Amino acid sequence: MAGEIVEGFVQAIQLILSRDPEVIGITILTLKISLASTLISAAIGIPLGALLYYYDFPGKRAVVNLVQTLYALPTVIAGLFIFLLISNQGPLGFLHILYTAPGMIVAQMVLVIPLIVGLTFAALSSINPEMRQTVLSLGATTAQSLWTLIGEARFGILAAVILGFGRAISEVGAAMIIGGNIRGYTRVLTTAISLETSVGDFALAIALGFILLSVAIIVNVALNLVQSGSMWQGQAIS
Amino acid sequence: MIKTEGISKRYGEKEILRDISFWIRDGEIFGLIGPSGSGKSTLLRILDLIEMPSEGSLSILGEDALSREARFNLRRRMAMLSQKPVIFARSVYDNIAIGMKYRKASQAEIHDRVFRALQDIGLPDYAERPARTLSGGEAQRVALARAMVTDPEILFLDEPTANLDPHSVEKIEEIILKLNREKGTTVVISTHDMLQGQRLAGRMGVIMDGRLPQIGNTVEIFHRPATKNIAQFVQVANILQGTITTHHGGEVTVDVSGKVFCAVSPLDPGTKVNILFRAEDVTILLEGNPRTSARNVFAGKITRLMPSGPFVHVVIDCGIDITALVTIRSVEDLGLAMGKEVWVSVKATAIHVLPWEK
Numbered sequence: 142m143a144g145e146i147v148e149g150f151v152q153a154i155q156l157i158l159s160r161d162p163e164v165i166g167i168t169i170l171t172l173k174i175s176l177a178s179t180l181i182s183a184a185i186g187i188p189l190g191a192l193l194y195y196y197d198f199p200g201k202r203a204v205v206n207l208v209q210t211l212y213a214l215p216t217v218i219a220g221l222f223i224f225l226l227i228s229n230q231g232p233l234g235f236l237h238i239l240y241t242a243p244g245m246i247v248a249q250m251v252l253v254i255p256l257i258v259g260l261t262f263a264a265l266s267s268i269n270p271e272m273r274q275t276v277l278s279l280g281a282t283t284a285q286s287l288w289t290l291i292g293e294a295r296f297g298i299l300a301a302v303i304l305g306f307g308r309a310i311s312e313v314g315a316a317m318i319i320g321g322n323i324r325g326y327t328r329v330l331t332t333a334i335s336l337e338t339s340v341g342d343f344a345l346a347i348a349l350g351f352i353l354l355s356v357a358i359i360v361n362v363a364l365n366l367v368q369s370g371s372m373w374q375g376q377a378i379s
Numbered sequence: 380m381i382k383t384e385g386i387s388k389r390y391g392e393k394e395i396l397r398d399i400s401f402w403i404r405d406g407e408i409f410g411l412i413g414p415s416g417s418g419k420s421t422l423l424r425i426l427d428l429i430e431m432p433s434e435g436s437l438s439i440l441g442e443d444a445l446s447r448e449a450r451f452n453l454r455r456r457m458a459m460l461s462q463k464p465v466i467f468a469r470s471v472y473d474n475i476a477i478g479m480k481y482r483k484a485s486q487a488e489i490h491d492r493v494f495r496a497l498q499d500i501g502l503p504d505y506a507e508r509p510a511r512t513l514s515g516g517e518a519q520r521v522a523l524a525r526a527m528v529t530d531p532e533i534l535f536l537d538e539p540t541a542n543l544d545p546h547s548v549e550k551i552e553e554i555i556l557k558l559n560r561e562k563g564t565t566v567v568i569s570t571h572d573m574l575q576g577q578r579l580a581g582r583m584g585v586i587m588d589g590r591l592p593q594i595g596n597t598v599e600i601f602h603r604p605a606t607k608n609i610a611q612f613v614q615v616a617n618i619l620q621g622t623i624t625t626h627h628g629g630e631v632t633v634d635v636s637g638k639v640f641c642a643v644s645p646l647d648p649g650t651k652v653n654i655l656f657r658a659e660d661v662t663i664l665l666e667g668n669p670r671t672s673a674r675n676v677f678a679g680k681i682t683r684l685m686p687s688g689p690f691v692h693v694v695i696d697c698g699i700d701i702t703a704l705v706t707i708r709s710v711e712d713l714g715l716a717m718g719k720e721v722w723v724s725v726k727a728t729a730i731h732v733l734p735w736e737k
Contacts, residue, residue: 274429275465279478280455280529289477293468 145343152344153351164345168352171329174242175310178249182309183302186254190261190298191287205262211255220318223248227319240321245329248315253305260304264297265290299367307360311353330356380405381426381533381567386435388421388589395421396589399435403567408559410580411569412600414612418589419569420461423537426567427459440532455482458531462538464522466513471497471521472506478529496524501550516547523551527558534558536568540575552579573613577601585609602660603731607653610733616658616692616702620735623650631732636699640725641674644732651735658692660729661703664722665713676724677701681717684710691715695723 238244313331320327337346381403388396403409424430437444500520540548584594593605604610621635633640679697
């Protein structure tokens with residue numbers, strides 16, 4: 142067994158260094174799907190988070206709690222939910238996106254949007270409450286106010302988007318249920334690792350694992366850069 | 380013109396402002412003075428239309444400023460500078476430009492005005508700096524520039540120079556006066572620094588515990604405060620308790636622990652009163668007036684000398700303590716020292732009489 146693992150590592154490195162077309166293909170598809178789902182989620186989640194921050198309404202606290210609870214939504218549950226919606230018998234069955242990349246993007250959005258909404262809300266809530274009054278006093282419309290405040294919370298919001306991307310690229314449950322792990326169409330890093338491990342192709346699994354870890358490290362470094370940037374900019378002197 | 384009628388503000392059970400009614404003329408500098416926490420900031424936020432009063436009516440520039448439709452447009456005709464201004468995490472240029480961007484001014488006009496404002500506030504080379512790296516005084520000047528560049532018809536200043544270095548204070552006061560003089564901007568400034576109020580404002584309102592007990596020019600407020608609390612706030616050094624003994628045609632005599640003061644008051648004999656006079660209205664004499672009948676002249680002995688800048692507060696025990704304010708030079712010329720016997724004199728017209736309050 143130990144020999145197999147060592148052999149697996151060696152072959153994995155060879156696969157990566159030789160730019161194996163399958164490894165490259167899976168990686169590119171994974172990045173495409175996760176980037177798309179993250180960007181669409183940001184386009185929806187940031188304005189929603191800003192509106193949640195800006196307007197007071199009855200039940201606001203409950204909505205915030207619900208959103209935060211969804212951070213931990215199990216990915217298979219999101220997968221099941223979307224499956225029921227888009228399967229042929231489902232209400233959105235006419236879209237025919239089950240077992241397709243767009244279907245996976247939708248499923249990942251369900252996982253990422255709450256994260257971006259909640260963290261955008263938190264980032265805006267952490268800015269000086271007097272800033273809202275200042276913006277108002279300076280003559281901003283509601284839309285201008287929101288735009289300025291989002292700009293002020295940009296580091297926190299960018300961090301939210303990066304975390305969202307991390308969740309999208311690393312989840313396996315929804316990708317498996319909605320994508321179906323079809324080679325060349327919906328096979329992404331996580332589902333491929335899962336499959337190769339179960340069939341005993343450790344070399345490919347480990348190679349893909351390396352790549353996924355590298356992406357995770359890059360995401361983490363980016364997050365740290367964003368946070369140190371915010372600390373530098375935030376050196377407030379009253 | 381700004382006109383308020385019966386404005387009150389409550390946060391839950393806590394009453395911050397109560398029944399505030401006053402008006403401010405176009406083009407004047409109006410001071411709001413009062414201790415910290417008296418409600419000045421809340422009143423200014425209500426006037427700047429970023430907070431709603433709980434009760435009352437407010438008209439600004441001829442419009443009903445509490446109506447939803449009017450508020451947004453009125454806000455764009457006014458500006459506010461607060462004690463701790465909010466500085467955006469952007470460049471100094473972007474901070475100053477923001478109000479003009481909201482108003483969709485052209486890039487060229489924004490550029491032109493921002494650089495002119497940077498000159499005015501004495502920070503011509505600061506455009507590209509991250510605004511959050513500025514010192515407190517610099518940040519305050521940038522916030523003033525930000526408020527000025529939109530050409531407000533009314534400028535609200537909430538303790539604009541508290542905790543700033545003297546140079547920044549001077550600079551900011553100079554800009555405010557210039558703005559008022561050259562553009563006719565109406566300025567409403569709150570301060571707990573009475574001297575600043577005196578330097579800048581024509582008329583002032585005194586805010587105490589959320590009420591507005593007195594409005595007047597600086598002379599009225601400093602010399603004829605409406606209540607004992609105001610007298611203490613504007614540092615009237617001599618506040619004495621007594622009883623009116625005689626009244627002849629507007630002139631009264633007041634007995635204060637056996638000393639008789641002459642003053643001007645409509646109050647009747649028998650009324651318990653406080654008599655107030657400022658230390659600077661007390662004259663120290665080395666020799667008593669030969670006419671022993673001279674009014675308001677008392678013999679005493681110096682018990683304390685308290686220097687304060689170029690002046691000295693001198694406390695003279697005449698049976699009652701009377702405080703005089705003299706220059707350091709006078710102290711030397713007159714040879715004033717502890718234990719020295721002197722005479723003090725105060726004009727009857729300098730004495731303000733108030734019905735006694737607890």
